[in-house]
Amino acid sequence: MSSDRDFVENISHQFERTAVRDHMSVEDATEHQFRLVETAAQVMGSDEVFVEDYGQVRELATVGFGGGGRPRATARVEEVLARFFGTDEAVLVHGAGTGSIRAMLNGIVEPGSRILLHKAHPYKTTLPAMQHMGLDVQYVDFNDASELERSLRAHSPSTFYLQHVPQQLGDSYGIEETIELARSVGGDDLRVLVDDNYAVMRSHRIGVEMGADASALSLFKLLAPQAIGAVLADADSAGRIRRDNASAGAQVQGPYAMAALRSLIYAPVALAIQNQTILRAVDEINAGIAAGDLPFLAGAYSAQPGIRCIVLLFDRPAAEHFLRSAWRHGSPSQSVGEEAQFEFLPLFTYLTSTFLKATPGLEKYAVRINPMRGGTQTVMRVLRDALADTEFQTALRA
Template identity: 40%
Template sequence: MAETAVTPPAGPGPVPPPLPRTFPLATVPVEEAVARQFRLLEATAAHFTGPELFAADSGVVPGIGRPRTTAGVEAVLAAYFGAEDAALVQGAGTGAIRAALAAAVGPGEPLLIHRAPVYRTTAVTLRGLGVETVPVDFNDLDALREALASGRFRWAYVQHTRQRLADSYDPGEVLAACREAGVRTLVDDNYAVFRVPASGVELGADASCFSLFKLHGPEGVGAVVGAGDLVARVHADNYSGGGQVQGHQALDALRALTHVPVLWAVQSRVGAEVAERLTAGEVPGVADVRIANAQDRCLLVQLAAPVAGQLPEVAARFGAAPYPVGSNSRYEIAPLFYRMSSSALDDAPELADWVVRINPMRAGADLVLDILRRSLEAIGDEPSAQSAPHRAAAPQHRTETQEHRTKD
């Protein structure tokens, strides 16, 4: 999509700050998504008999330390991603990242990360593990290679989606540079896996960590997919019976995954259409728009007036979701109208009153644009709509609960 800004209506009033250029990740076309869906079922048939897909066990089965059904789903995921092994864990995406990091790095050990605001849940994990995070700008490959050449690092941590709006690095290039230097890598694949052409482990990382809750699976289930030694350590650390993903949860997650590739491809196509129509000026009151991987793939819609704090609540009157549950969980069917992510606002707080994040979820472009149009008209009819910007979306007003909803 072209980066040409929509021309805001002329007149007095505050001027919106410039919306940075974004570098969205590539997506998978619908026909290719169909092929990927079929490939997932081929992997399923290789590891499950028909009757086994209707039954599930529980408990710490002797010899494998987890339910047989869970081990079967792990084998399906490993086969699908071309990895050596996989582990299902409790705690969704956060639990997967925590399990992988705990298996990889020790207290006080240096961990190479991107120079950008870290997701709050990941920051808690890093703090709890006591690792020494060493930031370098992944957008600068020369700086990255220089840091890797220091010999300080055994591991690097890479987030597949963007932490800053202006991030432009190619995750594959970052992983290749680490691999060439003999540095192993963990990838946060939340919001990317099953949507982008290749996940972290498919690009050569030692592990991909992601939430199955964000892929329509049951609450609390995450996955670590990757190198056999790392996954074995995750399994060994998670020896407690109460920490296992039970068989029924694993089967529930697998059933959900069977339709996710096509669903995500359709959603990406709808997002592109909405962006094109907004760029063409279809909705008055929109100053600019960007497609971005600001957490989930979404539209960053810049408004001509500083009313972004009001828009989610007003849009909910017309059928929009005013906040996420898991950002593409099974609960989210209505278009999402919400503030920018916390990490994006940490990097660009001046956009809080001007930019709203929109994800079509399961809807078409017509509904998304209709909700946006009606919401802006309703705000415009309120006497104080533009005289007192709402600061609820600003970083200092985020709550722990809101952040949990945004990223597991």
């Protein structure tokens, strides 16, 4: 029992130290929605919001494209995104978040060049993309500003790569401060790229709005019905990405682009309500623990282990038994694309793989809850039913 207690106390302290990135309030998210609609109105006018063509129009594709065409509606949606985020260009790509990261790397980073990453496990499809390009990957702890500065001077990377959301327990560095440090040491030739997945439409600003050269994001995780993403970048970089995807089969067609924009309109408020639910549920869970009403739990945290969620910490290695119980009492047992529009029931599941790899044993003591579109009442009902489950309690007391 003492080893359980020591491990749980250590994990608890680490969660308290781990950053939770900026999240908009419902009021701010509403203004974000209004600003996106106003931007679309300026770009598209009125009836043009109903244009969903597959045709090619060369005159809308020459800037930063090197010739060639793209669907009119796709070009319009890309212009809306570029204006909204204050960048030269936006390029829609297939493959959601992974596709946007690969497109960003392929379009901006020279094969075989040196790239500097945070000393943590990257997202599972990011490192393979870098390895396939033959990049010289170097790691440094972004949480230590002095070490980061020394590494930038010693390694002289051509590219500096950040993941907006925390990658492991203990990550506390600020995004804007880290970008500023990289810029001050690396100079104008250093390309700063940000994986903004799970931060867009949550945070007030994303990487390109804080001084980065490019941002990659998933529109699929922002309620788009198709698995598409976007890269926000300067005109030259966008042109290279478009040339790489110049065939019609590789381009995002107009109906998909318009569907993504229509869905994106609703994302800020939906995500702000989700964040509000997380904060309220954590307060209610911790009150229940203090009152002795929620057995086996050591604490709850409003955290962001890759994905914004509630983290439940158990006082013993109960996580696997608990999840099996939660799946019997209302939570899906799998995800078809977490945060995608297809998912709305609260999801009780394991922590993200990057966090688990960085902290061996964490998978036995902690789980996460993503409320999705559900409220505190639904989260608490599933939680209480799962804890009261006879099979779960029998397994823990065996």
